Amino acid sequence: LGIKHKRFSHCPSTDVCNVNHQNKAGYTPIMLAALAAVDAEKDMRIVEVLFACGDVNAKASQAGQTALMLAVSHGRIDMVKALLACGTDVNIQDDEGSTALMCASEHGHVEIVKLLLAQPGCNGGLEDNDGSTALSIALEAGHKDIAVLLYAHVNFSKTQSPGTPRLGRKTSPGPTHRGTFD
Numbered sequence: 001l002g003i004k005h006k007r008f009s010h011c012p013s014t015d016v017c018n019v020n021h022q023n024k025a026g027y028t029p030i031m032l033a034a035l036a037a038v039d040a041e042k043d044m045r046i047v048e049v050l051f052a053c054g055d056v057n058a059k060a061s062q063a064g065q066t067a068l069m070l071a072v073s074h075g076r077i078d079m080v081k082a083l084l085a086c087g088t089d090v091n092i093q094d095d096e097g098s099t100a101l102m103c104a105s106e107h108g109h110v111e112i113v114k115l116l117l118a119q120p121g122c123n124g125g126l127e128d129n130d131g132s133t134a135l136s137i138a139l140e141a142g143h144k145d146i147a148v149l150l151y152a153h154v155n156f157s158k159t160q161s162p163g164t165p166r167l168g169r170k171t172s173p174g175p176t177h178r179g180t181f182d
Contacts (some may be wrong), residue, residue, distance in 0.1 A: 097126075
């Protein structure tokens with residue numbers, strides 16, 4: 001094989017196949033692999049090479065989902081880890097405005113939520129087309145444990161995105177600082 005890549009140095013030549021080619025349903029080989037259940041370590045290495053050789057942020061032509069969103073919605077934590085290792089963007093939104101974090105929150109995948117929140121720049125405050133956030137989605141689905149994680153991330157995270165509201169501790173007005181209604 002004529003193999004080269006920045007991370008693995010194992011990407012087959014682009015003359016062999018196009019890992020970014022979408023099938024009639026709009027999915028790439030990377031997206032389909034993200035749905036697979038992989039048991040053997042050697043098989044996971046093949047998946048990692050596939051992910052490293054193509055565009056892990058590509059959107060399906062129908063609904064605009066990414067490989068990460070597909071892996072998340074099916075609870076494939078091993079695939080989520082592999083995609084994150086390849087630099088997938090956790091904040092990409094599909095055609096409905098949903099993110100991978102919103103999918104994990106809706107489906108109750110606590111460990112995946114933790115993985116996504118641990119990614120630098122993960123924006124837990126993004127809204128979908130209906131104005132819902134990952135937090136409101138988790139609450140609506142009854143996943144209070146996830147809601148607590150999301151609340152803490154949005155309100156107390158040290159690596160917040162600009163414009164994310166932060167709850168601060170209010171101090172009582174001192175002798176020189178009187179409240180508005182005093």
